[in-house]
Amino acid sequence: AALKVFSRAGYEGATVDALAEAAGMSKPNLLYYFSSKDALYRAALDSLMVDWLEPLGAIDPEGDPLQEIGGYVARKLEMTAASPEASRVFATEIIRGAPVLGEMLAGPLRALVEEKSAVISGWAAEGRIACEAPQHLIFAIWATTQHYADFDAQVQAILGPDGAAQRYDDAGRMLAGLFLRGLTPQSAGVS
Amino acid sequence: AALKVFSRAGYEGATVDALAEAAGMSKPNLLYYFSSKDALYRAALDSLMVDWLEPLGAIDPEGDPLQEIGGYVARKLEMTAASPEASRVFATEIIRGAPVLGEMLAGPLRALVEEKSAVISGWAAEGRIACEAPQHLIFAIWATTQHYADFDAQVQAILGPDGAAQRYDDAGRMLAGLFLRGLTPQSAGVS
DNA sequence: GTCTATAAAGAGATAGAC
DNA sequence: GTCTATCTCTTTATAGAC
Numbered sequence: 409a410a411l412k413v414f415s416r417a418g419y420e421g422a423t424v425d426a427l428a429e430a431a432g433m434s435k436p437n438l439l440y441y442f443s444s445k446d447a448l449y450r451a452a453l454d455s456l457m458v459d460w461l462e463p464l465g466a467i468d469p470e471g472d473p474l475q476e477i478g479g480y481v482a483r484k485l486e487m488t489a490a491s492p493e494a495s496r497v498f499a500t501e502i503i504r505g506a507p508v509l510g511e512m513l514a515g516p517l518r519a520l521v522e523e524k525s526a527v528i529s530g531w532a533a534e535g536r537i538a539c540e541a542p543q544h545l546i547f548a549i550w551a552t553t554q555h556y557a558d559f560d561a562q563v564q565a566i567l568g569p570d571g572a573a574q575r576y577d578d579a580g581r582m583l584a585g586l587f588l589r590g591l592t593p594q595s596a597g598v599s
Numbered sequence: 600a601a602l603k604v605f606s607r608a609g610y611e612g613a614t615v616d617a618l619a620e621a622a623g624m625s626k627p628n629l630l631y632y633f634s635s636k637d638a639l640y641r642a643a644l645d646s647l648m649v650d651w652l653e654p655l656g657a658i659d660p661e662g663d664p665l666q667e668i669g670g671y672v673a674r675k676l677e678m679t680a681a682s683p684e685a686s687r688v689f690a691t692e693i694i695r696g697a698p699v700l701g702e703m704l705a706g707p708l709r710a711l712v713e714e715k716s717a718v719i720s721g722w723a724a725e726g727r728i729a730c731e732a733p734q735h736l737i738f739a740i741w742a743t744t745q746h747y748a749d750f751d752a753q754v755q756a757i758l759g760p761d762g763a764a765q766r767y768d769d770a771g772r773m774l775a776g777l778f779l780r781g782l783t784p785q786s787a788g789v790s
Numbered sequence: 791g792t793c794t795a796t797a798a799a800g801a802g803a804t805a806g807a808c
Numbered sequence: 809g810t811c812t813a814t815c816t817c818t819t820t821a822t823a824g825a826c
Contacts, residue, residue: 416696420612424820437792439821496694499749503687505607506752513756521757538780543758544766544773548743551750555742558690561697565704566712567734575735582735589729590781615802628810630803 410452415493418500419449453501453508456494463487464520464546469527473537474588477528477549481583484553489576492557499558521546538593545591552583601643606684609691610640644692644699647685654678655711655737660718664728665779668719668740672774675744680767683748690749712737729784736782743774 409430413422424445428438442448463483467476488495501509521543528542539545556563556579564572571578600621604613615636619629633639654674658667679686692700712734719733730736747754747770755763762769 415694418609418611418691418695420609421695423818433791434793435820436794436822440791443821445820499694500609500691502750502753503606503691504609504612506756510752510756513753517753518757518759538776539773540776541769541773543762544770545777547746547750547754547770548774548777551742551746552739555738559693559738559742561701562693562704562708563738565697565701566709568709571734578732579735579738582730582732583739585729585731586736586739586777586781588781589783589785590777592780594780614800624809625811626802627804627812631809634803636802 410448411456411491411493411497414449414452414500415496419504450508452497456498457509457512459487459491459494460498461517461520464524467524467527469530473528473531474591477537477545477587477591478584481549481553481587482580484549485556485576485580485583488553488557492560495554495557499554535593535595537591539591549587552579601639602647602682602684602688605640605643605691606687610695641699643688647689648700648703650678650682650685651689652708652711655715658715658718660721664719664722665782668728668736668778668782669775672740672744672778673771675740676747676767676771676774679744679748683751686745686748690745726784726786728782730782740778743770 409432410422410427413427413430417423417426422445424435424438427445427448428435431438438448442451463480466483467480498509501507502513506513524546525542528537528539528545531537532539532542556575563575567575600623601613601618604618604621608614608617613636615626615629618636618639619626622629629639633642654671657674658671689700692698697704715737716733719728719730719736722728723730723733747766754766758766
């Protein structure tokens, strides 16, 4: 429940009162379970990061490059659609300069990105994918998928009610095509 | 100067004291020029939005499709590199639900996106570009370019000092290639 | 475990001298 | 135009009854 409040109001904007109401209890009662607002914020971030790293880890070095990347994009977009609040809380944390997650980013996340970047570079060396900067490809995937949660207000305002209703379907098709064509090596013909 | 404070602390996290210090004056003096913190925030957003809409408007219907899109991506990335604070303030405003910019998004911005989407759809109908959902292509361009400002803390943590130093160069090459190949029609051979 | 009441600190904004 | 001092309200967190 805290994610919902933090995701709209940000850390400073979220009052303990609002957090308690969202959890269906009184303010002192919430502080009975979490010693401080900061502790609650950290707990919310922790629970969020568990699912966060998983899809990237699922990329299979033995699989087909374009299918693996395409599958990753699709899973990321599904996760974003399923819990946009988590994406927004993560986004505000990073925009703030990652005061809480900083070490996690520079440690485990960096290591995971390095590992998968090496896999993509290997595919590229074999001519099975067109990509010289795999880290930046991963950034592009994160950016395009999370955009639909983080900037939802803008997306809905621009698409209007009709387009917004099918925004995740349209986005999925658009991104699948863009990344498929964008990563297909030009010299090799791929059926 | 206000952009710098708002971009890291967000609206609620930015204190008038901090805003005043960044502007090099005392708190009451700042409130002499801007009647309230909210007024200052709106003024900062206003000054920011002037440059915001301009690059998209510069897309030329008479130009070469792939060059026009490529140029737009490059300009957007340059703008992001030049003023990451502006991008972050815009991002937090949207994440908050666009309480101030809401009408601007649904009005002028939506109209501009519709106009340029029609141009891209026209190119697609002529077989000069591969794109069925032009609004979502524009979203993808916004997302990938602004990512380097909004998520700078994450980008730097993952790339490390060496990779971070050239992040905008690498991103520019990566995105140019991705969008060029991703938008090139498959049936037509393009030199 | 859950509440009412309240302490203690910090915020935005104003008063009024210079 | 710029400052010091301060008012007032909100916020986090705690005390202590039940």
